[in-house]
Amino acid sequence: MFKRLAWLALLACAPLYGADDATLSQLARAPYWLALGHYTPSKVHGWRSYVDDASFFLAADGAHHPERELRATLAALYAPPEQAGQHAQCRYPARARWLEAQLHLTDLPHVQCDEFTQWYKAIAPYSTVLVFPAAYLNSPSSMFGHTLLRIDQAETRTDGTALLSYAINFGAYVQGSDNSVLYAWKGLAGGYPGLFSLVPYQQKLSEYRNLENRDLWEYHLNLTPAETARMVEHVWELRQVRFDYYFFDENCSYRLLELLQIARPGLQLTEQFPLTAIPTDTVKAVQAAGLVDRTDYRPSRERELLARAAPLSTAEQRLAERLAGDTTQLHASAVQALPADRRALVEDTAYRLERYHATGQERDPLRAQRSFELLRAMNVNPPPPLQLERPDRPEDGHPSRTWSAGVGSRDGRAFGEYGLRMAYHDLADNAYGFPLGAQIEILGLKLRQYEGNRWQLQRLDLANIRSLTPRSTLLTPLSWQVGGGLERVPGRHAEPTLATHLNGGAGSSWALGGGTLAYALGTARIEHNNDFAAFASPAVGFDTGLLWRNRLGNLTAEAKGDYFANGEVRRRLALGQQWELSPNLGLRLTAARDFSHLGQARNEVMLEARWYHY
Template sequence: MFKRLAPLLIGSLCAAAQASPQMADTQLQALASERYWLLLGHYLPSRLDGWRSYVDDDAFFLADEGATSPTAELQATLDGLYADPAQGNDHVQCKYPARTRWLREQLQLSDLPSPDCGEYRSWYDDINPHATVLVFPDAYLNSPSSMFGHTLLRIDSPDTQASGTTLLTYALNFGAMVENMDNGILYAWKGLAGGYPGQFSLLPYRDKIGEYSRLENRDLWEYQLNLTPEETARMVEHVWELRQVRFDYFFFDENCSYRLLELLEVAKPQLHLTEQFPLTAIPADTVRAVREAGLITDVTYRPSRERELLAQAEPLTSNELDWVTRLAADSAVLKDPDYQAIDSQRQALIQESAYRLIRYQSSGQERDQASADRSYQLLQAINQNPPPKLLIDTPTYPEYGHESRTWQLALGSRDDRAFAEYGLRLAYHDLADNLAGFPLGAQIELGTLNIRQYQGNHWQLEELGLVSIRSLTPRNQLLKPWSWQVATGLERVAGDDDKRRLVPHLNGGGGFSWNPVSDLQTFALATLRVEHHPDADEALSPAAGFNAGLLWRNGLGNLLMETSNDFFTNGEVRRSLKLSQHWELGTDLGLRLRARREFSHRSDPENEVSLQLRWYYY
């Protein structure tokens, strides 16, 4: 009888020995309130009381109330650490290596079982984390989803860092899970509204290089961080815990950059990066925060294919650019007597530009044998007559541009009425703003608010802009991009009896932009508009029109002149002429002179002029 009971008794004793440690409630709550535990659970204080996690996936939590209770999640994790090791890869220690390591250190857990975590060990050993690089793919004007830029992390192993073979490393990315049928405009809208879930992914870095610098034609900035190998390993441990875990994705705050700042805090808990971004997390701002935290030791700039092509073609004349397009379309032009009569040094530049144009045109396309043959023949010609090495000046670092939030104070008059105007813009940049670190012709404004105080202490809301995006990408002999714009919000327009009405509106347009000379950009766009005007008979008033103007980069800053014309279906015609000259007093300080004349059959022409002080501050 005893022999039959002995194994059961021994098993009971072993089970008792493998039970999780018993902790007083106060001790458990104190441990659960430790910053590192809160970082691992992505907890933040709830708006009402207690805690809530950014993670929007029940599968991430072990406790039923784990999303709102760090204490319950800690207790469930402790219990799971002592579970039967026969669970193997499904064991809590295997699924949560970062939690396991931290709890083992905090509670000196020397009696944990030893499950076989083969999947995790194989994954970790393949990455072999040693160093971390923050990568910033710069803004890309012709894609709404890319106009802010993006950030990701590159994880280097000891071998790849020593040999400089960065293309063999891994890229850690957080992004929206986008449906294939969604175009860029729909992506931007759903990203604003939280219409996509977001997930972390770990991919070969060469794939991300191809996606951003070639397919999307975005410059890349690589920032070497001073994280130790142990800190990098700590971060990668936590990334394993986030596999297939879903977060809400929002374009302006809970985005790629914000999530990566959380990972950097896991790597180095003394950092407090995310606290700097309570409302918006613009990628360039997050890079600036990383720099200000003293994490950046070195910077590498990788120009895009588009920038390389334009830089290569810059010294060519119009006639030589014609030869470039002809060579890219037909390599037989190499034997054309007129082409062979061109000076050999100029031929070298033309051939190299044609080769780069073919590569640019084939980005993202399936392999085309005819294109490959033309490339090969051009390469042969280039080898026989090589051009000078292409040198591209490094632009201003993105994090050295102005801050994203803007406070504004203006004094002015509208006809005979003086006013003071107080404004705020949550983000990010308009056409006339301080240009360093930004591409000319790009505008994204989010959350603009302008309130006026007229003589007699009369206050009124002048404008409440939700979103305003303008992408004025210049065309040239080699590249033919479209320019476009879209805006929505509330603004004041002419009404009956010489009154100005506040109307909700949605407008957009498409057209072209050109650079006739250096630092001068012109544009012309066809536009559509719909608004709700209180003085109109119909609920919605649609209009078609056009918007044209010029943007001049001068010694003081940027000068913007434009005209807008809207022809409504109800017979109203509305025109405006605008001028803005921006003086760049400093990176984060500007002075702007604005003049405007408006025409409408609802009122007499009105003139407005103001001087505005702009302070860029986050």
């Protein structure tokens, strides 16, 4: 506090170091200075900073007054070079460099910044790569994917040493062991601080590609060495500086867009995301800004395993599974009788399966020995190089926000339906760039207008998530779903009633070939319904269906039922086909028949247009 008062006292002297008030006021409104302070227009008036840490600011009210923060910074740059590591020239190298250039400051005191110099030299920034780990449905914070920045040295591209680079990451700082539900809630409400970190890229690569089995996309940006250096200098300023973290807007992707605007002043990336910043949408924005030179792809261990096993028969895959657990089978007649090329594929598949199961586990000497034996066999009889087809690029998929408008009929009563979904994909949407069987819907609203201008809330989905990962001979993942919100269900008096519900389910999915996926899940549901005597009524049931990716788009067929403890039985048959008119426009036709013990069966058909954007 004493230092702040001293600097403010220096500010009382005018003109300040050759800069008049008008010049300083103009600089304080410069987009680059506002970017350095992470300022945004306040909802009332003036400014506010996204930074929620008083230690970041030199002026007492610097979080809301860019000009006062600029003046305090300028005064601090001229402070005596005592405690050099804490001097403003060392603490704020990006601010110092910019102010020195803008005001032609030639008389700044010489300050030795050893800690910053060593840190910067170790990173040796030269070029920047935007990294996108694909969506990971089993983690609430990673359902939409993630973004981080890799900082490469000058020789990285030529000698292939990207694993030695550093990664700039922004994420929620979680203390303790919050469960997934609490983690998701606090992430939505800003209950965690967000921090920047600079870690070895190899560490993040292992986390995303191996531990979580996520594909990685690397977008090499055309930032110059000077632009990359400017960004890294600002990352030094943000060490241990707290931001409020929100999953949907002030998240990893939004913060990294801010860094890119530091690197190249004049970019307008963050203003495209006033409500939400879904990682895939931010990647599209970076692409649209002309920042991407080339794109590299790193498949996950799981994808490599499945690709290697794909040419094998079921019997050969089972043989590989046995080999992974018992390498004495290498000398068994079933293995030795195979042609050399088939045996090489089986041994490579067994090795990849063994390493896949070892992921995240403590080192096991027996497992390490099995891996060694398999590697030795592969050295004697080498497998061919793995030819892996690159999947659709995630940034080429449809945008995250969806508007819909449709017309339909329910038991002869015409209606119009209007919807908005904030994020981000369902099973029938255009699947290009999305894994088949993955559904993430957050904050979906549907309103209906019946004849006579009678409006009705049809449904309000807080979340509707499905992970229908197909089983195979080698891998048997669990398929699951969870959802909750408000929806119209069959009621006692011909009219559907609005019920509050929470549901979930688990089961299995199977790939049938030709872009077809079948699934069967057991479900549980709890519902608050005014037609029921109890406040909350539980039910168990089933949800089965078929998803077919065809030339027109996606076809879905589903049969599900709920059997309530109070005797109510509710069943539904549904069929739908979406036509993909363009990447951002679809036309969907659906038909459904509802059965309920509370009333007679009801039929419904609807045709709706769907527009995707962000």
